[in-house]
Amino acid sequence: MIAWRYLRAKRAEGGVSTMTWISLTGITLAVMALVVTLAVRSGFREEMVDTILGANAHLTVYTSDRMDENGRRIRGFAGYDDLAARIAGVPGVTRAAPQIKGQVMVSDGERTVGAEVFGIAPEELAAIPRVGEGATAIGDLADFPNGIALGSGIARELGVTVGDRVRVISASGVRTAMGTAPRTNAYDVVYIFTAGRLDIDKSRLYMPFTEAQSFFNREGFADEIEVIVENPDRIDQMVLPVLNAAGPEAMPWTWRDSAGSFLRALDIEDNVMFLIMSILVLIASLNIVSGLIMLVKNKGRDIGILRTMGLTEGSVLRIFFICGSVTGVIGTICGVALGCLIALNMEHVMDFISWLNGGEVWDASVRGIYSLPAKLQAWDVFSAVALSLGLSFGVTLFPARRAARMNPVEALRYE
Structure with a gap:
């Protein structure tokens, strides 16, 4: 009181x-x-x-460059389907798929931007939360085998939309007597996504896996295996079981490694x-x-x-x-x-x-x-x-x- x-x-x-x-x-x-x-x-x-987990693999399995019996430098995995199946069988792994990666230039004839290509199967693209089914996007994923998928930032820089045609240019193209000539192919834009992060939307391009193999001269190989796990927070505990399934040549790269700093x-x-x-x-x-x-x-x-x-x-x-x-x-x-x-x-x-x-x-x-x-x-x-x-x-x-x-x-x- x-x-x-x-x-x-x-x-x-x-x-x-x-x-x-x-x-x-x-x-x-x-x-x-x-x-x-x-x-x-x-x-x-x-x-x-x-955005990191919704647009990227939780764990990437890759291998270093090595020499074959003819003295040529090779990289990636040859038996990628069997390797992906073994990794997918590890307890705690929900998905494992082969992938092709490369750097290209994308042009609409007047403007040109750089992009990072991810070559994956259509069903794997649909399973990426921030890119595939349920993501903020325009276009139809069913048309992905007949074209490419662009980030909204690339599409905005080039001024293109679904149905337009763009030219993809790779420096590592056809080998000739005069050296390696750049490879250029034209593709229809069938899907434009917005992952929610500007750096992803301005730099990422998805291409069907088999087409990416052909475009980058990677027939019979996959650059890496992308792995999705049930609990991304426990990814450090998943590294050893995945490497045991992948074999002695495999090396890991987790989402914490890429985003740790x-x-x-x-x-x-x-x-x-x-x-x-x-x-x-x-x-x-x-x-x-x-x-x-x-x-x-x-x-x-x-x-x-x-x-x-x-x-x-x-x-x-x-x-x-x-x-x-x-x-x-x-x-x-x-x-x-x-x-x-x-x-x-x-x-x-x-x-x-x-x-x-x-x-x-x-x-x-x-x-x-x-x-x-x-x-x-x-x-x-x-x-x-x-x-x-x-x-x-x-x-x-x-x-x-x-x-x-x-x-x-x-x-x-x-x-």
Whole structure:
């Protein structure tokens, strides 16, 4: 009751209501920023990992170049169908398929862009989550054996769409007496996909496996075996069983190998952002200290009277602890509510910011993905609540103990 009266007291009555409102607003904004930051961090990480796993093999099995009996340098696997079948039989592997890879130039006659070719079977293309069935795309996958599939970035650079014809140029083409001549073939664009990452959409081209073998002079060989597993997070535990099935010449390359440095950079960024936002919450919580110190100073006479009437130090401490903690609790609740509201409507928030800015504020060419994702997770919300309440309660103890230890004689000496 006493704490509630102090919280409602006006400055003329010895209260610090203005400082209380400032503390409440500061904690609310700091917690809101922390919740939004954690949600964006989780959403960004999930989107990046999903695009990595949804458009790439979880594990790639390849082999180094070697010499055949005629002294020619060869690479890849000859018995790729049997090899893929053995790998597919490993427990935990859901799919294994041979693949051809190469670098080409794609031209519509006027414009030319570079691309990375993936030669795979039509059914394997359909099984890629971010590219095949169910992906954001135009065209018909049933026509893939009769043409090629382009990323939307390549299609946009060339100005082509489904039904157009493009020319694919490879530097490693036909061997002649004068050397190796570039190979050029024309293909119909039958499928255009959007994987969700700009670097993939601007660089990837899919070609039927047998056509890729012919185009890159790889008849009878596959460059590598792409492997999809049930649990990509446990890919390190799958490497040894897959290599045992593949044979001594096989070498692994996992999705963590290709994206490991990027994921580690995300971890560092996540930790730094959490630390920075925690400091903001701490600064906002310190407003509670200043408000309580002023309150204790203004209520010195009241404390002396209460102690004289028999109120214990613990009771005085609880009075001022409640004064400070209530501000922290209310600010935390309001901050979490606002943060969750913003995180759940992040797309509309970004549209509003873009409208205010007069243009798009999210550049996919810099950040890789096309929009700013946000994903609320219970653990992130709990972390924000625990941090805010812990700091609010912690900083409240100092002025509350100071009030509890105030000598009633000194408090009433000049009254």
